[in-house]
Amino acid sequence: MNTGNIILKNADILTMNDGPVLKYGDLWIADGKILRVKETAKETSANEKIGRAAFAGTPVIEGPDRVFLADAQVIDCTGCVVMPGLIDSHVHYDESYMGDFFLASGVTSVRNMRGFDGHAVWRDEILSGKRRGPYLYSSGPVYDGEDPTIPDNTNVIIRTEEDVEEAIRYTKGLGFLWMKTYPSIEPALYQYLMSRCREEKLPMCGHMTKRMDHKILADQGYVCCEHTSSLPSDPEVIAYLAECGMWFCPTHVVCETLPDYVWNGKQLKDLPHYEDLPSCVREKWEAENEVIIQNYRKLNVHPDFQTIIDRGTAFLKxxxxxxxxxxCPYPGIIPGIAMPEELEKLVKVYDMTVYDALRAATVNPAEHIGIAGEKGRILQGMDADVIVLDGNPLEAIGNIRKIRFVFQGKQYWSNEMLQGFLKEAGRLKQEEIEIITTREGKPLF
Ligand SMILES: [Zn+2]
Incomplete structure (x- = not known):
């Protein structure tokens, strides 16, 4: 649905703007932007659920406000909490069905961590309203060296300085925001890549490299460490990275899948909302998960999970x-659905406050991506990426699941509509799902 002019009335507004956390107020949305955040006195009588702005008994309003109000649709949000749309900061948005899963969970933007031509096309289509899905901010492909520690045939191998130049051309050429690297690139080439990325103002992120001093990486502009398992073991080095201003994306839930599925007997079919996924996705996950389980059992890998968590906690100190x-969509990590779980884990496992966990899904990624002036907070002039919840996430972070409306710029949907989209997406057959491919045409599925 197109927003036009909207008033979200009588809401508790969680602006994420560090001031007073909640206020009872009205949020005015015009043409996909937040026009005004108004603190109002608490009204006792509930307005119509959805109706036209009523003028009876209100003081005469002149000027632009009158024009706005004359055309505004009112949504009564008494008892609801309005907050910025969520940003999932590590996804692989490779399959078209995922878009509706994200939106139905209030995820209005994603940070995509492996980008090819198709992602640039989807990004532009979503931005122009041609495709339904979260706004897509992407890195380029994953660049790795020969003899990769994590073999993945969709990764691009860097062997020469010319490969570095091509990596920069491709990543920048498609307007991607980060150079993503895996740990196996030769140190000399890695140095060259880092210096060229600095010249090109292309920040680097990924799994870092264990072949080089992490402090050098931080000094030379490695901006984000993906996954707690990528952090170095020395607490002093962890503190150095943190104090350099490096970003950190723990992806805790996916880290837990290893002990859970391999050793603790957890099964995919036990996941909440598992049946909502398209059957071809479930079949693929089950086959993939079986391979992972067998491999780890054969190697008898028992990761010291607590040590890994301790590294993350040390960083956050x-x-x-x-x-x-x-x-997502690593087997067991359902797009959108996994986001509240990740937030719960940030609170439980990393001892973050609920407010800080919410910042990790709004303000922080907006700052990291470079869109803090448009997204991540509820402020006048910012994009109307807003979710309306039937409960206060500050009281229980699980309330983030109680989606009533999702606004994304000029569009908005009720929960019923979003659930309808999700059900439709879940019924898609393999051949109906669009899948992004590598430059060689290998599907990322
Ligand atoms: Zn990933």
């Missing part, structure tokens, strides 16, 4: 530059 990311 020195920095609040943390972002909530899920790594």
């Amino acid at each position: 020195h920095s609040d530059r943390v972002m909530a990311g899920t790594d």
Whole structure:
């Protein structure tokens, strides 16, 4: 639905703007932007659920406000909390069905961590309203060296300085925002890549490299560490990275899948909302998960999970530059659905306050991506990426699941509509799902 002029009335507004956290007020939305955040006196009588702005008994309003009000639709939000749309900071948005899963969970933007031509097309289509899905901010492909520690045939191998130049051309050429690297690139080439990325103002992120001093990476502008498992083991080095201002995206839930599925007997079919996924996705996950389980059992890998968590906690002792990311659609990580779980884990496992966990899904990624002037807070002039919740997430972070409306710029949907989209997406057959491919045409599925 197109927003036009909207008033979200009598809402508790969680602006994420660090001031007073909640206020009873009205949010005016015009043409996809937040026009005004008004604090109002608490009204006792509930207005019509959805209706036209009523003027009877209100003082005469002149000027632009009158024009706005004359055309505004009112949505009564008494008892609801309005907050910025969520940003999932680590996804692989490779399959078209995922878009509706994100939106139905209030995820209005994503940070995509492996980008090819198709992502640039989807990004532009979403921005222009041609495609329904979260706004897409992407890195380029994953660049790795020969003899990769994590073999993945969709990664691009860097062997020469010319490969570095091509990586920069491709990543920048499609308007991607980060150079993503894996750990196996030769140190000399890595140095060259870092210096060229600095010249080109292309920040680097990813799994860092264990072949080089992490402090050098931080000094030379490595901006974000993906996954707690990528942090170095030395607490002093962790503190150094944190104090350098490096960002950190723990992706805790996906890290837990390893002990859970391999050793603790958890099964995919036990996941909440598992049946909502398209059957071809479930089949693929089950096959993939079986391979993962067999491999780890054969190698008898028992990761010391607590040690990994301790590294993340050590980082957070020195920095609040943390972002909530899920790594969906890794088997077991359902797009959108996994986001509240990740936030719950940030609170439970990393001992973050609920407010800070919410920052990790709004203000922080907006700052990291470079869109803090448009997204992540509820402020006049910012994009109307807003979710309306039937409960206060500050009281219980799980209330983030109680979606009533999702606004994304000029569009908005009720929960009923979003659930309808999600059900439709879940019924898609393999051949109906669009899948992004690598430059060689390998599907990212
Ligand atoms: Zn990932």
